[in-house]
Amino acid sequence: MSDLPATSAVAAPAEDEAKELAVRGRQEPREISARADLVLRIAVPTFVLLLTVLAWQLYVVFAEVPAYILPSPVAVATALWTDWGTLYPALLVTLKITFTALILALAGGVALAVLLVQSRWIELALYPYAVIMQVTPIVAIAPLLLVYVSSTQTALLICAFIVAFFPILSNMVQGLKSVDHNLLNLFDLYGASRMQTLWLLKLPAALPYFMAGLKIGGGLALIAAVVAEFAAGSAGAGSGLAFRLLESQYRLNIPRLFAALILLSVTGVAIFGLTSLISWLSLRRWHESALKREN
Amino acid sequence: MSSAAVAERPAASTRQRPVVSARNVSKRFSNGTLALSDMTLDIMPGEFVSLLGPSGCGKSTALRIIASLGEATTGTIDWPTSRIDSRGKPASSIGFVFQEPTLMPWRTVFGNVYLPLRLKGQSKSASRERIMAALETVGLGDFAKAYPRELSGGMKMRVSIARALVTEPAILLMDEPFGALDEITRQKLNDDVLRLWHEAGLTVVFVTHSVYEAAYLSSRIIVMGSRPGRVVTDMPIDSPWPRDEGFRSSEDYAALSRKVSDALQHAIHQTGEAA
Structure with missing residues (x-):
């Protein structure tokens, strides 16, 4: 990941109550972790799917299951x-x-x-x-x-x-x-x-x-x-x-x-x-x- | 803030006609509870009237009846100085601030403040200036595009006040508006409401159960008792203006608070005897 988001310089609003609002959700580490989270959420299920398909194929081939029972x-x-x-x-x-x-x-x-x-x-x-x-x-x-x-x-x-x-x-x-x-x-x-x-x-x-x-x-x-x-x-x-x-x-x-x-x-x-x-x-x-x- | 102008403000002369006038208003709920009994009350232009009382004294009910959010069982509400529209409400509108901010979460701050004007059929472009002006008066000019969930409790309440003010109402009704806020935010908003009241020449009816809030804000306090809800004492407050931090720590304020507190205790005690 080369394109790290630039640190956003947030101008603090005049009102004290507002400070929390402006800063919320803009920190760098949080964005990185969000992206890593997204990659994980796609990669993990895909990996499991591929693994399952592979196991299925190997089982059918090696156990010589006929296609009318379970096709590969x-x-x-x-x-x-x-x-x-x-x-x-x-x-x-x-x-x-x-x-x-x-x-x-x-x-x-x-x-x-x-x-x-x-x-x-x-x-x-x-x-x-x-x-x-x-x-x-x-x-x-x-x-x-x-x-x-x-x-x-x-x-x-x-x-x-x-x-x-x-x-x-x-x-x-x-x-x-x-x-x-x-x-x-x-x-x-x-x-x-x-x-x-x-x-x-x-x-x-x-x-x-x-x-x-x-x-x-x-x-x-x-x-x-x-x-x-x-x-x-x-x-x-x-x-x-x-x-x-x-x-x-x-x-x-x-x-x-x-x-x-x-x-x-x-x-x-x-x-x-x-x-x-x-x-x-x-x-x-x-x-x-x-x-x-x-x- | 020119103190000369402020000093003149509460002089609601008796020659003027009241903004709203309640005559022998009673309210009985469908379950039989007598929530409000025989309330007669004139609100004069420019007054800051607090309805103070224990819970169940009918102060919120009274406010809702004034706003025609509920019908009085007996008695009448008159608007002597306003034209009355076909629905029997004053043509110059009422501003109402609820206990909660009561904002539409799917609209921006701007959209929420635009609502009263939109319901009156005014276009967004024609209203923009008034909306922004209302937001500026409550110090939220920079937050027009924010959604309510992004704001703190105090800021939401400010949006609610801006929405009530955008129609330039003849009277601003506030139903325990700051009850859910922390002490610091509450004091700040109290100061803001006083400033708005005096700058815009508003007439305010303010429901509260806080003696200190009522004593700080009001030009007149209506102390109410419960079971049934009724007016017990009507006390004009002649403490000088402007009221600010100095007033809050003054001997005057302490004495006034004590006096109001005694009146409230008296109202509650009376109730206890009746019950």
């Missing part, structure tokens, strides 16, 4: 490469269902949450149904949905939506209700309209809760998209990764099954990373959850 990493990589023409469209289908469901769940969850907190009556009338939708096992609804909607894709989308919707709704309701009462008083005092209170106070105050809902909802949308496809059993063109998984199993094409599995894992990790990044970006300036604790 090389075989899985080969399958990923040669079957890309089959797997890639399936991945796109799964991604499309997952993200469409997530976006609809975000829009619907936030809109319904805003509606629910407007009046106690609306909440009393609607909230139980949101709960019922959530607690009913999604796999049980899937066959029924197939009867009602014409395309499998739509059925899958509805399933993924229902699953992702609830955590966003319940988090959002909680967030909208957790606004500091004195801030509400303050908005009252200055004659804020309902719209202004919602837009300038309630929604920003609920943002951390929304982000928690987004992280949970994102992961659940993918899981639901896969589980629903197992249950709904799509086939042929336009089927997603879950169908390819099942198909590979029937044909005892285990390397391809592993390849599809890896694609699903990577997608899940990517969704988690993306939602965490969005959460961090939107909260890093002010919310405790995005701040490093310094004592």
